[in-house]
Amino acid sequence: MKKSITPIGTPVGIDVHKRRCRVVELQKGKVQVRKSIANTREDWLELLTELPPDAEIGLEVSTAG
Numbered sequence: 039m040k041k042s043i044t045p046i047g048t049p050v051g052i053d054v055h056k057r058r059c060r061v062v063e064l065q066k067g068k069v070q071v072r073k074s075i076a077n078t079r080e081d082w083l084e085l086l087t088e089l090p091p092d093a094e095i096g097l098e099v100s101t102a103g
Contacts, residue, residue: 047092054099061085063093 049064075081
């Protein structure tokens, strides 16, 4: 029996780089670029206040570059 995982909130993906982060959100089945932010505490706190309360956040982080 195959189980599937269904998000219960709004899927948000964040591509984390050393200086900047790209934020995307899945809306009505389509990926929408939300914004690009500086990788600072202030910008992260602002972003978190802007996201929907039901946001499910996935981070893509690497050490390359």
